[in-house]
Amino acid sequence: MKKITSPFNINLQHESVDSQIMAALERLGESLRILLSTEAREHGLSPIQAQVIIFLHTHSPEKNTLSYLAKEFSLTKATLSDVIKVLVEKDLVQRKESPSDARSQTLALTPAGKKIAVKCGQFATPLLAPVGQLSQQQKLTVKHSLFTLIHSLYQQGVITIQRMCYTCVHFSPATPSPFCNLLKIDLTAEKLRLDCPEHEEKKEQKV
Known part of the structure; x- marks a missing residue:
């Protein structure tokens, strides 16, 4: 059985990119809480x-x-x-x-x-400045990674409600770009939504 160690163990954290990402996410979460x-x-x-x-x-x-x-x-x-x-x-x-x-x-x-x-609703404004300093490609890379993590947590039942494109009945995972069958638009990386007012949850097989 694979040994699981805490991502917050500073003696091991620097040897694992996964742990460093988890620790970074925790820091960001703590910043938002503050x-x-x-x-x-x-x-x-x-x-x-x-x-x-x-x-x-x-x-x-x-x-x-x-x-x-x-x-x-x-x-x-x-x-x-x-x-x-x-x-x-x-x-x-x-x-x-x-x-x-x-x-x-x-x-x-x-x-x-x-x-x-x-x-x-403006409590997170201090984070907008550093986010704004990222290049467009960096923003899209971060967005894709976060959306993937959130969708995975939703599938595991950690997040109980999610109104993102991936969990919507109108989402079509076409290539090269996904498609919204309700709004009739290509869901390019810029247009993928995290909290859509037209969202209708589809039944997913939870992990």
Whole structure:
């Protein structure tokens, strides 16, 4: 059996490119967590509260339900319900009856919630400058690698919801370029999407 060592073991990390990549991804993830936490605190919010209002501001109403958000953030409905309760008390989120199902509710931002969502949504701005300094080819290489990793994690069930082209029923893996059968466009490296509003999940064989 192959021995598995931690990618964070600094005595072994420099001997493995795989471990170095994992450590680099962890550093980037930690940077994003710090930036999000800092921005959230400025508005009296926890990181998950900030993430929720950002999601509500940037996604369509049919996704703005307790059930969908619980899956999106890999939380139990009870935990997510507590998050929403606080946001309602802060007058940032309001509950609305679903027009299609009287038994369920959708969530919407209040005017105050929208203002804070816009500000919180800029938490990752400091990373845009170094990304912008990469050449176009470097950007596309990084994008392809990240999309491949995310798709693999989705197939393993680590990521429960993914709205990327690879997981959509409209995606056709044609050559030389994949194709979107809904938008009728070639999905060149530049046009592949990570979070598509027209996404319809296809049933995949999970690992």
